[in-house]
Amino acid sequence: MSSRTPTQRLHVACIMDGNGRWARRRGLPRTDGHTAGEEALAEVVRAASDRQVGWLTAFGFSTENWVRPRTEVRHILSLHRKLFSRTEEMNRNNARTRWIGRPFIEKGARTPVLVQKAITKAIADTSANTGLSVTIAFDYGSRAELVRASRQAMTKGVVTPASIQANLYDPEMPPVDLLVRTSGEARISNFMLWQIKGAHIYFTERPWPDFNRHEFDDALASLSSPAL
Numbered sequence: 298m299s300s301r302t303p304t305q306r307l308h309v310a311c312i313m314d315g316n317g318r319w320a321r322r323r324g325l326p327r328t329d330g331h332t333a334g335e336e337a338l339a340e341v342v343r344a345a346s347d348r349q350v351g352w353l354t355a356f357g358f359s360t361e362n363w364v365r366p367r368t369e370v371r372h373i374l375s376l377h378r379k380l381f382s383r384t385e386e387m388n389r390n391n392a393r394t395r396w397i398g399r400p401f402i403e404k405g406a407r408t409p410v411l412v413q414k415a416i417t418k419a420i421a422d423t424s425a426n427t428g429l430s431v432t433i434a435f436d437y438g439s440r441a442e443l444v445r446a447s448r449q450a451m452t453k454g455v456v457t458p459a460s461i462q463a464n465l466y467d468p469e470m471p472p473v474d475l476l477v478r479t480s481g482e483a484r485i486s487n488f489m490l491w492q493i494k495g496a497h498i499y500f501t502e503r504p505w506p507d508f509n510r511h512e513f514d515d516a517l518a519s520l521s522s523p524a525l
């Protein structure tokens with residue numbers, strides 16, 4: 298990659314899929330796959346920071362994922378508490394934490410109080426950083442986001458692309474340039490349907506826990522590959 302950092306201000310979004318399959322292949326419980334997935338995310342944050350990417354958004358837990366077995370959900374919740382507490386690492390990377398998902402007070406929202414507190418603290422403790430913005434999508438679903446944005450736009454009587462954009466969970470978030478999905482599924486799974494309008498999509502067979510900085514570079518390189 299050239300020293301002119303062509304990746305600057307890029308928005309890369311990741312659908313981190315395949316934790317369960319990664320664990321199963323090793324004869325481990327699915328929860329171990331999620332733990333390994335958190336480490337993969339930490340490496341991708343460092344890689345994105347090194348490449349001077351502007352925005353990195355990761356799909357941590359969807360509005361659809363609550364139906365998973367209770368022990369798995371509990372494990373994912375505790376991992377997110379941990380993830381949002383990695384402030385020192387975020388500060389070392391000069392990275393800001395952000396979050397998108399169903400607003401805590403909204404009817405139907407399910408983020409538990411302990412995770413809410415971790416999110417609020419992480420955002421406050423990293424707000425002075427000026428580099429990469431790392432957004433975790435937790436209790437996130439794009440349809441819920443768009444229904445809410447449309448309703449809010451309606452209350453002002455103006456429903457346009459601009460008024461919907463202004464009412465998204467994070468209106469400041471720029472459009473996604475590159476969407477990565479791991480583990481061989483070629484699906485979007487209700488992730489940022491509005492924001493990925495013009496995104497390049499990179500699918501890889503690798504499960505998320507094996508996604509590393511080299512894979513991240515390959516994904517970035519796919520952006521500048523000539524069309525087939």
Ligand code: IPE
Pocket residue numbers: 313314315316317318319357358359362373480
């Ligand atoms: C992604 O891995 C993590 C979450 C959805 C929380 P999965 O848990 O979906 O892993 P697979 O798809 O079952 O392998």
Ligand code: IPE
Pocket residue numbers: 312313314315356357358359362482484486
């Ligand atoms: C998408 O993965 C959600 C996250 C990565 C958090 P899933 O594994 O839940 O997606 P589907 O169910 O296979 O579409």
Ligand code: MG
Pocket residue numbers: 314315316
């Ligand atoms: Mg999956």
